[in-house]
Each structure stands twice: as C-alpha cells, then as structure tokens.
Amino acid sequence: MATAAATGIHLHDLPEPILTHIFSLVCDVRSRNAMSLACRRWRTLERTTRTSLVLRGHVRSPFLLPTCFPAVAHLDLSLLSPWGHHPFLLHHQQPPPPPPPPQFYHHNLAEQAVLVAARLAQTFPRVSSLAIYARDPSVVAALAPLWPGLRAVRLVRWHQRPPALPVGADLAPLLAACPALSTLDLSQFYCWTEDVPQALQDHPVAAASLTRLDLLCPASTEGFCSSKLADIVAACPNLTHLLVPCVFNPRCIEFVGDDALLMLATGCPRLSLLHLVDPSTLSPARSDSEAKEDAAVTGPGLEELFAKLPQLEDLALDLCHNVRDAGPSLEMLSYKCPKIKSLKLGQFHGVCKGAWLHLDGVSVCGRLESLCIKNSADLFDSGLVTIARGCRRLSRLEIHGCHKVTEAGIRKLSSILRSTLVDIAISGCQLLDAARSLRALEPIRDRIERLHIDCIWVLPELDQLPQTPEKTADDSDVDQVDEEMSDESRNKKSRHSDGNDGSNESSSFWFRTWANLRCLSLWVPAGEVLTPLGDAGLESCPQLEGISIKVEGDCRTCPRPRQRVFGLSFLARYPRLVKMKLDCGEAIGYALTAPTGHMDLSLWERFYLHGISDLRLYELDYWPPQDKEVNQRSLSLPATGLIQECLSLRKLFIHGTTHEHFMRFFLMMPVLRDVQLREDYYPAPENDMSTEMRVDSCSRFEEALNSRLIPD
Numbered sequence: 018m019a020t021a022a023a024t025g026i027h028l029h030d031l032p033e034p035i036l037t038h039i040f041s042l043v044c045d046v047r048s049r050n051a052m053s054l055a056c057r058r059w060r061t062l063e064r065t066t067r068t069s070l071v072l073r074g075h076v077r078s079p080f081l082l083p084t085c086f087p088a089v090a091h092l093d094l095s096l097l098s099p100w101g102h103h104p105f106l107l108h109h110q111q112p113p114p115p116p117p118p119p120q121f122y123h124h125n126l127a128e129q130a131v132l133v134a135a136r137l138a139q140t141f142p143r144v145s146s147l148a149i150y151a152r153d154p155s156v157v158a159a160l161a162p163l164w165p166g167l168r169a170v171r172l173v174r175w176h177q178r179p180p181a182l183p184v185g186a187d188l189a190p191l192l193a194a195c196p197a198l199s200t201l202d203l204s205q206f207y208c209w210t211e212d213v214p215q216a217l218q219d220h221p222v223a224a225a226s227l228t229r230l231d232l233l234c235p236a237s238t239e240g241f242c243s244s245k246l247a248d249i250v251a252a253c254p255n256l257t258h259l260l261v262p263c264v265f266n267p268r269c270i271e272f273v274g275d276d277a278l279l280m281l282a283t284g285c286p287r288l289s290l291l292h293l294v295d296p297s298t299l300s301p302a303r304s305d306s307e308a309k310e311d312a313a314v315t316g317p318g319l320e321e322l323f324a325k326l327p328q329l330e331d332l333a334l335d336l337c338h339n340v341r342d343a344g345p346s347l348e349m350l351s352y353k354c355p356k357i358k359s360l361k362l363g364q365f366h367g368v369c370k371g372a373w374l375h376l377d378g379v380s381v382c383g384r385l386e387s388l389c390i391k392n393s394a395d396l397f398d399s400g401l402v403t404i405a406r407g408c409r410r411l412s413r414l415e416i417h418g419c420h421k422v423t424e425a426g427i428r429k430l431s432s433i434l435r436s437t438l439v440d441i442a443i444s445g446c447q448l449l450d451a452a453r454s455l456r457a458l459e460p461i462r463d464r465i466e467r468l469h470i471d472c473i474w475v476l477p478e479l480d481q482l483p484q485t486p487e488k489t490a491d492d493s494d495v496d497q498v499d500e501e502m503s504d505e506s507r508n509k510k511s512r513h514s515d516g517n518d519g520s521n522e523s524s525s526f527w528f529r530t531w532a533n534l535r536c537l538s539l540w541v542p543a544g545e546v547l548t549p550l551g552d553a554g555l556e557s558c559p560q561l562e563g564i565s566i567k568v569e570g571d572c573r574t575c576p577r578p579r580q581r582v583f584g585l586s587f588l589a590r591y592p593r594l595v596k597m598k599l600d601c602g603e604a605i606g607y608a609l610t611a612p613t614g615h616m617d618l619s620l621w622e623r624f625y626l627h628g629i630s631d632l633r634l635y636e637l638d639y640w641p642p643q644d645k646e647v648n649q650r651s652l653s654l655p656a657t658g659l660i661q662e663c664l665s666l667r668k669l670f671i672h673g674t675t676h677e678h679f680m681r682f683f684l685m686m687p688v689l690r691d692v693q694l695r696e697d698y699y700p701a702p703e704n705d706m707s708t709e710m711r712v713d714s715c716s717r718f719e720e721a722l723n724s725r726l727i728p729d
Contacts, residue, residue: 029056040066070141072097073691075719079133082140091146094137095173099715100695101150131159138163145169151206152176154187161194169200169229174207175236175701185215192220200229204260207236207699214248221252229258233292235299236699240264242271243280250284257328259285260292262299265336267313275318282325289356291326292333298363301698302603303445303540303569304337307394308364312338319346323353330356335363335391342367344378351382361389361415368393371403380407389415398426405433413440415469420447427457435460439533442469444540450474455554462531469538474549530557537561543570543604547584556590563596564588572606572621572642577614586628595635601625601642602672602698608644608651618642619653626655630662637663640672640698650698651675657682664688672697677714684721692722 031039040062043049053063069091074081075098137160146169151157161167170191178187187208192198203213213232217224230253232241240262241249249261259281263273273293282288297304314336323329323346332350334340344367350357360382362368368390369378378400379388385408390396396419405411411434416422427449431438438461443454450473458465537558541547547566588594604621611617616624621642629637639660643650652675660669661682668691669683675694683692694715696702 029058037062037066041068069093073693074098075716076133079136082136084140086141088143089141090143091169092141092144093148095148095150095171096693096695097150098693098719099712100693101152101174101176101697101701134159134163146200147171148173148202150174151187153179154182154190157187158190158194161191165194165196167195167198169202170195170198171202171204172206175205175697175699176207176703177700178208178212184209184211185213185219187212188216189219192216192223196220196222197226198223199226201227202229202231204231204233205236205697207234210237210239210241210245213241214245214252217249217252224252225255227253228255230256231258231260233260233262233294233299235301237262237299238296240296241273242269243273243277244271246273246277247280247284250281254284255287256285257287258290259288260290260333262296263293265295265312265314265338267310267338272313274313275315275321278314278318278322279325282322286325287328288326289328290331291329292331292335292361294333294335294363295337297337298335308337308339308392310338312336312340312364314340316340316342316346319343320349320353323350326354328356329354331359332357333359333361333389334365335361337364340365344368344370347379348377348381350379351384355384357382358384359387360385361391362393363391365390365393366395368396369400369404370395371397371399371401376403376407378403380404383407384410386410387413390417390419391415392418395421397421398423398429401426401430402433405430409434410437412437413467414438415442416444416446417442418445422446423448424453424457427454428460431458432460435464439465440467441465442538444469444471451550452553462529464533465531466533467536467538468531468534469540472539472541472545472547472550474545474553529554530559531555531561533560534558535560536563536565538565539567541566541568543568543572544575544578546578546580546582547587548580550584550587551590558591560593561591562593563598564591564594565598565600567600567603568625568642569603570605572604572618573611573615577616578624581624582627583625584628585626586631589631594632597632597634597636598638599625600638600640602640602650604642605645606642608647608649618644619655622653622656623659626659629659630664632663633665634663635665636668636670637666638670638672643673648700648702649674650696652679654679661686667691669693670695674702677711677718680714680718681721684718684725687728689722690727692718 028036040049040052040059043052049063049067053060064085065088067086068088070083070086070089071093072082073096144164145167147160147164147167148171149156149160150173152174157172161170172187172191187206191201217227230249242264246261246263250256263277264271265273267274278293281291314334319340332354343362343365347362347365347368350360360379362379367378369380371377371380379385379390380400380403388404388408388411398421401416401422414430414434416427427443431441441458441461443449443457449457449471451470452474454470458468537555539547539550588597601622606618606621607615608618618641625642637660639652639656641650641652641656650673652671652673657675657679660666664686666686666689669689670692671694673694674696680692683689
C-alpha cells in the first residue's frame, strides 16, 4: 500500500477488463452498493456487471424501473409492493369519477398490462431466471412470452387457488411460452396436486426439457400418489433434481411403495438429487408423535432404487411411517451410489447399530458430508460413535427425535469429527436439554459455525438416570482427544487466570467462548424464557451475526410466565448481532378477549418483544402469534411500540397484517429504510378486514417512508 501510494498507482488505474472481472466476482449486495459510491466509473462498472436483482418498488410506478442494469439475468419480482394483494400487472388506481364505461375500463386495463410487461422486457433484456408472485395466471401469461429463453422460473403464491380455473391452467402459459425451461420451482406456490401432472402432459416439449423440479410446498397438505408421480416421471425423463411430497400412508389409495420407487428410478435414471417426503413433515409446526404403522417401503425396495440411480448425490427420504431394518440397504447405498454426499432419513430403524468393531448401516457411506437422522427409535450412542468413525467427512449433522441418544454419545461424536464438523442441530431428543447439548459440543466449541438447540432448560428426571458409560471400539481415540482438549483448557486457564482462588467466573467465561459461531437457531416452547441461555453455556459468541428464534406452543394452556419478559435483552451481550428472525407464528392464543386468568395475544407480544430496544439490529423478520380460530396474524399495538424503540433497524419485515395507524409508528425510526408486510403463510387472507392494512394503506405508508430523509 505504501509503495502504491508513493508511485501514485491505485486500483482505479487497472485496465478495464481486469477491473470488470473484479467487480463481477463481488456477490454481496451491500458491498457492491458501497463500491458504486466510490466514483462514477465504479458506479458504471457495478451497474453493468450486476447479474442478479431483487425489485422492491411499488407496482404503480413502472416509470421508476432502473434502466442501468443491462446484464441482469436473475430477476426477482416476487416481493413487489403491495405484497401479493393483486396480480401486479393488473394493479391500478381506480379511475376518477365519473367511471368510464365497462368496455373502456377493461380495455385500459389490458393496455396497461401490456405496457408494463413491455417496459420490463425492455429494461432487462437478458433475463434467464425469473421469480414472481403469480396469484393469477394472467401474470405469467403476460410476462413469459417476453422472455422465451427463460431457463429457470420460481412461482410464488400463498393465497388460495382460484377454484374456477381449469386443472393445470396456472402452469400452462409458462410451459407454452418457454419450451427450453430447465428449472421449475414451485416450493412456495400453492396449487392442487392435479395441476402439475396435467400441465406437464399438455406441454410435452417443455416437460421433456425440465431437469430440476421442486414441488415441496408447505402450504399443501396433500402429497402425490403413485399414479400422479408416474405421470410426472413419464413427462420429465431428463430430471436430475426432483423434490416432491408423496403419499406414503399404506392405508391410502395409490400410496407410494417399493413399486413406485422402482418406477421412479427407471423413468429418471439421471437423478442426482432426490427428495421424497411426507407432506406432514413440511408443516412449520413440530410433530414429535411416534409412528405406529410401517410404511410400504422396504429394505429390498430401497436397494433396487439405489441400484437404478448411480449418479445420486443428495437423497432425502423423510417419512412418517416406520421403515424397518434399513441398515443393509443403507450399506448398499454406499456401493451403488458412490457419489452420495448428503443424506436425510426420517422414521428409519436400524440406521446404525454399532454393536461390533466393523462399520454397519449408514456409517459405511464414508463420503457423506451432510447427514440428518429424524425419529430413529433404535439409534443409541454406540451407533453415533460408529457413524463418526465411518463418516469422517461430515461437516453438517442434524439429530431430531432420537430419544436414546445422550450427552456422552454427542460428545464422543464431536470429538472424533472435530476437524470437519461445523454445522450441527440437536432437537427433540428426550435425554438432551439445552445445557447437556452444549456440554456435549465442548470438543468443537471453538470450531462450530452454525448451531441449533432446543431451549429446554430443566430435565430433572435425567439426574436420576444411572450413569452407565458404554465402551466402543474407538474409546481410546476419544479419550485421547478429550485429554488433548483438557490440556488445552488447562493451558488457557493458566494464561487467563490471575492466580486468585476466586476467579471461577473469569475462567468460566474463557472456557465458554464460541469463537466461530455465526448463526444460532433456537426452538423455544411457549411460555419459556431466554435468560437461562448464558448459564447453559452460551455466554460469549463474539462472531455471532444472525439468530433465529422459533416459539411454538399453545399459549392458551400455558400458565402466566414467572418472569415478566422473554429475555431479548440478554442477546445484547453478542456484539456483532445484526440480524434476527423472531417466529411466533406457531404460538397459538386468543386474538380477542381472553378468559379470566389468561393473556391475550397482545400481552404475549409484549412479553416476547420486551427488550428488543437493547439490541443493535440491522434487519428483523417478525412473525406475530396467531389465533387459528379466526385465521388472524396481526401486529398489536404493544408490539408496534416495542419494535419502534429499536432505533438501529434498517429493514423490517412483518409476516402478517396490522392496522395502518400502527404502521405510522415506524416512521419515527430514524434509519428505517425497507418495510413490508408479507402474508407468506397459508392461507393468506383473501380480503383484509376493513380496519387492517389494505392496498391503499400500504401505498400511503410507503410514500411517507420513501419521502423521509435518511441520515446516512
């Protein structure tokens, strides 16, 4: 730097091709925006090299479309304001009185749709990937012909499907206009299960060109039966990525079993990613019920499936019915699918027994980098240790609903995988509360980057269990790693101790620093608090940037919390925390007057949001609690006032509805720049109540927000 300053040479003096290449390598949006402020030349380079753009403007202002991004290939229109209220091409202001004749009115409406669509095509001529909120097929019908070379499309719709539409009409305009489409993402698009097979059969050219198809929409409670799955496979023989919810219940007609899996593998032999899940597993609410019936998927059927898919790299089989004796078939997975790197299993038994010195079950898949095991009733600590011995490349591990796993097993696994494991999630395990889960991760505390735990603070019944450590073949290796960790801890203590006997608090602080933890996810039962998080082991996280908190449970049956606040102010000890997701969407309560002795939703929101003003957040996503009886998720007055006190907020996204005069509180936040109401849950309200935010209400608020002067 000193030499460059002395000679007068700067980055700005680099040749144009080199500087353009440097700009094209920068992906972070904020970094690119900062670079564009350096000088006019850099601004021009940034605009001409940006390939991805998410528009957040208002649909009533097409003249404000940016015309300086000619290289944009990935265009996201799904977050245009007002979010999801109307098909954006047909949204307009009502003409002033006297109203024009009906024929003139519809004529102007059609002309406006054509003009807006043409303006988009002219501004972004190179679009090959498009995301859009398609509440009505007319949106896709107007846009798709303008970019016939589209390769990837993501449709979004959380509102109910118009019942008068013919089967397949939602997708017909897209498949007809884009015959070269290769990726179709419907993971956030609610439609009927009959729509997809019918649309694919009606447009065989576009269906045959598809290589990636995602149908895992949490809004749908119905899966695809074997006949519908066969129609999709027959229409799309070139698929390499397939994600689809299936009917695995053997009591249902045309359930998916061994024959359907073999048919799938035979029809799409090029699959490298295959996710087949039960629709109930996509629900945002947690389900910990144990399966009592067996699925029609067997070990021999799985072996035939694996033998037909030699290119498989990512496999998810998340069922709600038992798959017995899966160990031998999982061993065959390693031999028949040598490229397998990611595996997710739900309700599988015999995943890994770990009874002898040799590897068995999933532990034979030594190339795995990501593993998720859900609701495995016979997975013990010995099986976990054997998995760690065999899968030495694991960087991500998720354990959910495995009630035989204990702290000792997780600790041994993390000791063996200390050099690779950086992402771990532990949830729904009866023998693991928050403190035990964090103690079990002590060997990788200084390496872990992403963590999920359940905020279950006290499990007194665990203290009465007999401590019977089980020895396995790798106990010597684990003991050696533990001894090294103990030596390291003792050395660290000698460095930071001041020699006094009363320095226990200082030592505890140094021992519990999670040096590389950047993302933390917490699941909290309704009525619990966050304050014991420090005592459980998460006192110091100097690199923590984002936290996700999900509150779930029935607040109507919860007693009044002993503490008056949830404890968000506790998170102020994390100095770099700037992003938070607070999801209370699965917290059920009384939206109206609560019975005597109970709290209504406004009081619960006051409980959960108290202390948010102590945090220096940059971005907040908030899901208000709901009353399922009236399908209402609305921001209350106490919640509005508490959020308004977080003066550092730059972005605020409310996943629900609220009143217009409540939103006016947010105008007093000095640096707030981006606010949006998103009803991204099913079913999204068709017509908001007269006292809540409407389309015109959103428009007035956004105009007031954009007219303010932002200090920076």
